[in-house]
Amino acid sequence: MQPMDKEFMQALARRAGLDKALAEFPDDVAAAAAQAASVMARLKAPADPRAEPWPAMRAGDGL
Amino acid sequence: MNVGIEAGHGHLHFMTVTDAAHAIAAKELSPVELMQAHLARIEKLDPTLHAFIRLDGEAALAAAKVAEAEASASRLRGPLHGIPVGIKDIIDVAGLPTTCHSKILDGNMTTADAVCVARLRAAGAIVVGKLSTHEFAIGGPSFDLPWPPARNPWNPDHHPGGSSSGSGSGVAAGLFPMALGTDTGGSVRNPASCCGIVGLKPTYGLVSRRGVFPLSFTLDHVGPMTRTVGDNALMLEAIAGHDPLDPGSAAVPAGRYRRALDRGAKGLRIGFVRHFHEVDMPAEPEVTAALEHAMRALQMLGADVRDIKLPSLVEFAAVNRVILQSEAWAIHGEWLRTRPGDYGKLARRRLMPGAFLGAGDYVTANKRRAEMIAAVNAALEEVDVLLCASSMDPACRIDRPAEVERTYPRQARTPFNVTGHPALAMMAGLSSGGLPLSLQFVARNFDEAMLFRIARAWEQASGMDKKHPPIG
Numbered sequence: 001m002q003p004m005d006k007e008f009m010q011a012l013a014r015r016a017g018l019d020k021a022l023a024e025f026p027d028d029v030a031a032a033a034a035q036a037a038s039v040m041a042r043l044k045a046p047a048d049p050r051a052e053p054w055p056a057m058r059a060g061d062g063l
Numbered sequence: 064m065n066v067g068i069e070a071g072h073g074h075l076h077f078m079t080v081t082d083a084a085h086a087i088a089a090k091e092l093s094p095v096e097l098m099q100a101h102l103a104r105i106e107k108l109d110p111t112l113h114a115f116i117r118l119d120g121e122a123a124l125a126a127a128k129v130a131e132a133e134a135s136a137s138r139l140r141g142p143l144h145g146i147p148v149g150i151k152d153i154i155d156v157a158g159l160p161t162t163c164h165s166k167i168l169d170g171n172m173t174t175a176d177a178v179c180v181a182r183l184r185a186a187g188a189i190v191v192g193k194l195s196t197h198e199f200a201i202g203g204p205s206f207d208l209p210w211p212p213a214r215n216p217w218n219p220d221h222h223p224g225g226s227s228s229g230s231g232s233g234v235a236a237g238l239f240p241m242a243l244g245t246d247t248g249g250s251v252r253n254p255a256s257c258c259g260i261v262g263l264k265p266t267y268g269l270v271s272r273r274g275v276f277p278l279s280f281t282l283d284h285v286g287p288m289t290r291t292v293g294d295n296a297l298m299l300e301a302i303a304g305h306d307p308l309d310p311g312s313a314a315v316p317a318g319r320y321r322r323a324l325d326r327g328a329k330g331l332r333i334g335f336v337r338h339f340h341e342v343d344m345p346a347e348p349e350v351t352a353a354l355e356h357a358m359r360a361l362q363m364l365g366a367d368v369r370d371i372k373l374p375s376l377v378e379f380a381a382v383n384r385v386i387l388q389s390e391a392w393a394i395h396g397e398w399l400r401t402r403p404g405d406y407g408k409l410a411r412r413r414l415m416p417g418a419f420l421g422a423g424d425y426v427t428a429n430k431r432r433a434e435m436i437a438a439v440n441a442a443l444e445e446v447d448v449l450l451c452a453s454s455m456d457p458a459c460r461i462d463r464p465a466e467v468e469r470t471y472p473r474q475a476r477t478p479f480n481v482t483g484h485p486a487l488a489m490m491a492g493l494s495s496g497g498l499p500l501s502l503q504f505v506a507r508n509f510d511e512a513m514l515f516r517i518a519r520a521w522e523q524a525s526g527m528d529k530k531h532p533p534i535g
Contacts, residue, residue, distance in 0.1 A: 004419070016396070016418035021403035025411060028403075032415030036388065040420065042381035046430045053429035054436060055281065 075100035076237035080294035094145025098127035114233035144187030152193040177274025186301035194229030202410035216532035224257030249476025251286040252488035259499030267483030268313030271306035328520035334371030334446035343376035346455040353491035385428035392417020449505040457498035
């Protein structure tokens with residue numbers, strides 16, 4: 001996965017509503033975006049695309 | 064090798080929960096005397112250790128007087144009658160604020176006990192106060208928050224681990240004999256490892272999370288922190304059990320976790336997960352030596368030890384991070400949008416990555432999670448218990464952010480938040496610098512009794528429960 005460029009990172013931050021953080025703490029927003037990119041790069045997809053996520057949906061009463 | 068202080072039971076502040084409870088039940092020890100000893104210790108050491116965000120000493124002493132009257136009349140509330148307990152400040156205690164060590168929730172008064180606190184009180188325990196944590200249980204040792212970070216009693220220039228920092232520091236230093244912590248990526252077991260105590264992350268769903276401020280719903284656990292294995296089992300017996308109002312609570316009754324404590328290691332099959340600390344994240348040589356020593360000691364006690372392979376730590380960590388950051392963003396997103404300046408720098412940086420993850424990443428992580436659960440279950444069909452590293456390094460200095468940043472992820476705890484299996488961290492020895500080294504045991508789901516059995520065998524063989532920090 002490619003690291004995010006600055007414009008893309010800022011667009012994602014704005015889409016998430018982080019305009020204030022972007023204005024006041026731009027380094028922290030950039031560090032968070034870099035962390036997300038780094039962790040996504042290390043996440044391997046399961047070999048079988050049909051694999052179910054955990055926990056599975058179960059019918060129930062809810063809260 | 065530094066040996067620390069070899070303390071017996073001459074000091075009330077280092078008395079075990081088990082011994083103190085027996086002495087109170089036998090009317091040989093007054094709960095007031097016990098509480099006063101701890102409050103004196105807190106007054107002496109907490110200005111250095113900063114384990115407390117809020118000490119509730121007056122109320123604790125008043126409760127100890129009630130407990131004393133009840134004990135005198137042979138009316139014990141339960142197996143923890145009159146025992147002081149510290150509570151991590153993301154867990155609600157009625158009448159006290161839950162701040163999560165953050166300006167965001169400063170003054171956040173609560174009206175009801177978390178279920179785990181209510182169960183401790185029902186067993187007779189007395190809350191002494193609310194304890195330091197990393198901000199919202201994720202930040203790290205930070206100096207830009209309303210309260211200072213806790214310090215390591217083995218050397219106050221070093222961090223005590225986190226995020227249950229005050230819990231680990233205070234139990235190790237004898238400020239209280241037991242504490243509650245929470246563990247989402249290792250936050251009970253990290254301070255247990257750094258401070259040389261016993262920290263348990265129970266099976267997911269065994270202890271109710273109701274009344275605990277969440278970090279990541281599917282990874283959060285509440286766990287007991289004590290100085291001995293027996294005390295840990297005793298504390299777990301008090302807090303475990305089904306809670307129908309916690310959606311993640313398992314429909315299982317609390318167990319008798321002390322039932323196998325003294326059965327020893329003979330005949331147990333132990334899987335040694337060597338690749339965690341030898342290949343995935345090569346540990347400091349002293350940590351590797353301590354793990355080898357523990358493995359051989361358990362062999363000498365009659366255990367059958369074999370190597371076991373699991374997915375790599377890098378894979379476990381990636382799954383843990385994607386799930387944690389996605390779920391944490393769902394909790395903190397609104398505050399991060401409107402009040403980013405009210406977070407400390409570390410928490411702000413660690414809570415915002417979820418804004419950059421997609422729904423597909425979260426689902427992919429949970430698909431991998433299912434495979435990882437299957438891998439650990441398969442390993443635990445071959446053996447009774449796993450032995451592996453906890454921290455790859457002893458605690459570094461608290462005033463070196465780059466070292467904190469480098470060493471914090473060097474650990475083997477997150478795998479068992481991902482899979483939900485019970486895992487216990489405890490001391491494996493002391494470094495040449497006089498800081499605790501650690502190991503970790505892992506068992507099948509809901510088989511905490513097995514964890515306590517193997518941990519007790521190691522504790523008795525090594526005498527780790529007799530080592531206390533050279534402070535005060």
